Amino acid sequence: VIETVRWKDGRVAILDQRRLPDERRVLACESVEEVAEAIETLAVRGAPAIGIAAAYGVALAARLAGGEPRPFQSRAIREASERLGATRPTAVNLGWALSRMRRAHDALGESDPATVERVLLEEADRILEEDLEASRRMAEAGSVLVPDGARVLTHCNTGGLATGGLGTALSLVTRAHATGRKVSVLVDETRPLLQGSRLTAWELTEAGVPHRVLVDAAAAWAIARGLVDLVVIGADRVARNGDTANKVGSYGVALAARAHAIPFYVVAPASSFDPSLASGSAIPIEERSGREVTRVGERRVAPEGATAFNPAFDVTPGELVAAFVTEAGIFRPPYDFTAERLAGGGGP
Amino acid sequence: VIETVRWKDGRVAILDQRRLPDERRVLACESVEEVAEAIETLAVRGAPAIGIAAAYGVALAARLAGGEPRPFQSRAIREASERLGATRPTAVNLGWALSRMRRAHDALGESDPATVERVLLEEADRILEEDLEASRRMAEAGSVLVPDGARVLTHCNTGGLATGGLGTALSLVTRAHATGRKVSVLVDETRPLLQGSRLTAWELTEAGVPHRVLVDAAAAWAIARGLVDLVVIGADRVARNGDTANKVGSYGVALAARAHAIPFYVVAPASSFDPSLASGSAIPIEERSGREVTRVGERRVAPEGATAFNPAFDVTPGELVAAFVTEAGIFRPPYDFTAERLAGGGGP
Numbered sequence: 001v002i003e004t005v006r007w008k009d010g011r012v013a014i015l016d017q018r019r020l021p022d023e024r025r026v027l028a029c030e031s032v033e034e035v036a037e038a039i040e041t042l043a044v045r046g047a048p049a050i051g052i053a054a055a056y057g058v059a060l061a062a063r064l065a066g067g068e069p070r071p072f073q074s075r076a077i078r079e080a081s082e083r084l085g086a087t088r089p090t091a092v093n094l095g096w097a098l099s100r101m102r103r104a105h106d107a108l109g110e111s112d113p114a115t116v117e118r119v120l121l122e123e124a125d126r127i128l129e130e131d132l133e134a135s136r137r138m139a140e141a142g143s144v145l146v147p148d149g150a151r152v153l154t155h156c157n158t159g160g161l162a163t164g165g166l167g168t169a170l171s172l173v174t175r176a177h178a179t180g181r182k183v184s185v186l187v188d189e190t191r192p193l194l195q196g197s198r199l200t201a202w203e204l205t206e207a208g209v210p211h212r213v214l215v216d217a218a219a220a221w222a223i224a225r226g227l228v229d230l231v232v233i234g235a236d237r238v239a240r241n242g243d244t245a246n247k248v249g250s251y252g253v254a255l256a257a258r259a260h261a262i263p264f265y266v267v268a269p270a271s272s273f274d275p276s277l278a279s280g281s282a283i284p285i286e287e288r289s290g291r292e293v294t295r296v297g298e299r300r301v302a303p304e305g306a307t308a309f310n311p312a313f314d315v316t317p318g319e320l321v322a323a324f325v326t327e328a329g330i331f332r333p334p335y336d337f338t339a340e341r342l343a344g345g346g347g348p
Numbered sequence: 349v350i351e352t353v354r355w356k357d358g359r360v361a362i363l364d365q366r367r368l369p370d371e372r373r374v375l376a377c378e379s380v381e382e383v384a385e386a387i388e389t390l391a392v393r394g395a396p397a398i399g400i401a402a403a404y405g406v407a408l409a410a411r412l413a414g415g416e417p418r419p420f421q422s423r424a425i426r427e428a429s430e431r432l433g434a435t436r437p438t439a440v441n442l443g444w445a446l447s448r449m450r451r452a453h454d455a456l457g458e459s460d461p462a463t464v465e466r467v468l469l470e471e472a473d474r475i476l477e478e479d480l481e482a483s484r485r486m487a488e489a490g491s492v493l494v495p496d497g498a499r500v501l502t503h504c505n506t507g508g509l510a511t512g513g514l515g516t517a518l519s520l521v522t523r524a525h526a527t528g529r530k531v532s533v534l535v536d537e538t539r540p541l542l543q544g545s546r547l548t549a550w551e552l553t554e555a556g557v558p559h560r561v562l563v564d565a566a567a568a569w570a571i572a573r574g575l576v577d578l579v580v581i582g583a584d585r586v587a588r589n590g591d592t593a594n595k596v597g598s599y600g601v602a603l604a605a606r607a608h609a610i611p612f613y614v615v616a617p618a619s620s621f622d623p624s625l626a627s628g629s630a631i632p633i634e635e636r637s638g639r640e641v642t643r644v645g646e647r648r649v650a651p652e653g654a655t656a657f658n659p660a661f662d663v664t665p666g667e668l669v670a671a672f673v674t675e676a677g678i679f680r681p682p683y684d685f686t687a688e689r690l691a692g693g694g695g696p
Binding site: 021155186188189190191192194197198201202205212213214215216217218219220221222224227247248249251252255256259290293294296297299301302303304305306307308309310311314315 | 369503534536537538539540542545546549550553560561562563564565566567568569570572575595596597599600603604607638641642644645647649650651652653654655656657658659662663
């Protein structure tokens with residue numbers, strides 16, 4: 001278990017993923033603003049992980065205003081929720097976690113500030129615990145999809161770092177490896193921020209899973225060459241019909257998987273689903289600074305003055321997804337995700 | 349016209365593309381080995397350009413051995429041709445240019461070394477001149493494919509830098525711009541060596557063509573979003589049936605173009621075609637060092653010890669290509685490229 005986000009000594013402790021794999025440094029966030037900036041700058045990233053970070057951010061607001069009269073504390077909590085909710089638009093887990101915190105807060109009525117502080121921290125802890133449990137269940141449910149000898153391709157990072165510490169899509173692979181299956185992974189480097197080569201390769205190295213990094217543009221060719229048996233990715237937001245927003249590049253991989261008839265699986269907890277959206281066309285897609293593209297680290301690679309188009313996500317149509325794995329089981333097409341079905345369970 | 353490769357004062361002068369866009373430095377190669385290394389390390393790259401560089405490399409060998417008896421000079425020329433021919437396997441232009449040099453040499457029979465030196469330099473000059481003329485003709489023939497208002501996506505660099513100085517696919521765009529059409533370009537950055545953001549963006553900046561760089565993984569999304577009217581790429585080797593080896597990532601772009609019904613054009617001179625191959629499956633695909641992937645410049649981005657899969661090219665099936673543009677005109681499917689047809693001409 002990687003401690004991506006934890007509550008420590010009254011602070012939100014965030015493993016700074018911008019510095020991985022070179023350095024393992026923990027940010028001890030002492031203010032809501034620090035948590036918000038950690039999310040915005042991708043010190044913490046991955047849909048489930050940013051939901052957890054936001055939840056602890058709200059708990060931190062409750063604690064920092066714990067000595068104030070109740071109305072002031074409530075306002076601080078509300079403002080924190082707004083600030084945190086505005087950090088990144090695509091992953092629905094963020095709004096989902098903040099909704100849960102808001103409901104927990106609303107249920108407290110006139111309780112005293114110390115109770116609010118305690119209850120909100122408990123709720124954030126619960127969100128983290130549920131995420132870890134969801135990861136265990138997804139790894140178990142998805143186990144049948146990663147047979148012995150499987151050669152897997154993945155995009156971005158969906159391991160412990162993207163979650164409370166265990167992972168979504170990558171956990172299927174690490175579990176298969178841990179249970180003695182021979183598996184190997186082709187890791188899309190995932191430009192511009194290289195979550196694949198920096199984070200996924202690091203997690204797979206730690207787990208002892210054989211893997212090779214490749215540029216994103218080589219994924220379609222690896223699939224065409226017959227080097228890939230299945231693709232697994234995570235999700236930032238899944239619409240009712242299975243349209244899936246995920247790290248930009250996922251859609252291209254899905255097209256290549258379809259062209260060569262290999263399965264493309266999405267592994268994500270119920271908290272990444274947004275049944276309120278009929279389709280993916282309504283999912284807001286974050287555009288980030290062009291500097292992420294025109295520079296690599298501090299080094300400028302494009303000409304002075306060059307501009308970039310830098311969408312952080314894309315949307316893969318549900319029809320390209322062979323199956324979804326959630327903590328409730330495996331869902332096969334046609335997809336019609338509702339809160340009830342996501343709670344009730346997919347197939348075996 | 350960019351002077352990518354020129355004969356200067358008895359040396360092969362190569363504009364060092366590894367240093368662009370930051371620095372414009374010319375390598376004055378004084379030995380065949382220096383020319384070979386310039387090709388291997390991508391100081392000069394682009395299928396037509398490496399053919400020209402190899403031709404001048406042979407001319408250089410003839411000159412360096414110009415004071416030797418004829419058999420020694422012949423051996424030096426043969427060895428140079430072998431060394432240069434072994435530098436990179438995929439672009440057929442390399443073998444094509446070396447064949448021409450060999451034929452020119454063979455035709456000389458017992459001529460004296462000074463004549464050999466002169467004739468081989470003339471042949472290399474002719475290869476360069478023909479390339480410039482082919483670029484002019486491709487830009488003219490392909491002009492109808494880039495209408496006013498066209499939003500073009502391209503992968504890698506197919507401008508002057510990839511050729512004798514005028515370009516293949518990119519020349520369609522720069523010509524459209526120069527003739528007053530409003531065109532804009534989305535430039536795939538083209539990992540691992542960033543020929544898109546370093547070279548194409550630089551050429552488009554110099555030409556004043558509006559453009560934005562994007563990560564390769566975002567190309568499919570840009571197409572899905574309706575931001576692209578057509579795709580143009582170059583080619584390193586085209587088989588008889590139109591299967592096209594080009595910079596890795598081209599195939600993924602072709603799949604996305606097909607999925608969204610926008611045309612995908614390949615622009616390449618006859619020297620990039622290899623009618624001796626029935627299909628693309630026989631095209632040798634170069635795999636380069638994994639360090640190009642695990643490092644960006646000198647900076648390591650993947651964990652210590654990480655390995656990479658680094659194919660430099662992929663093969664796009666001819667059925668995904670809406671048209672080929674060569675100096676002989678436009679070819680539409682079904683494709684059956686022969687030397688005669690490539691010389692004789694495609695459609696209007």
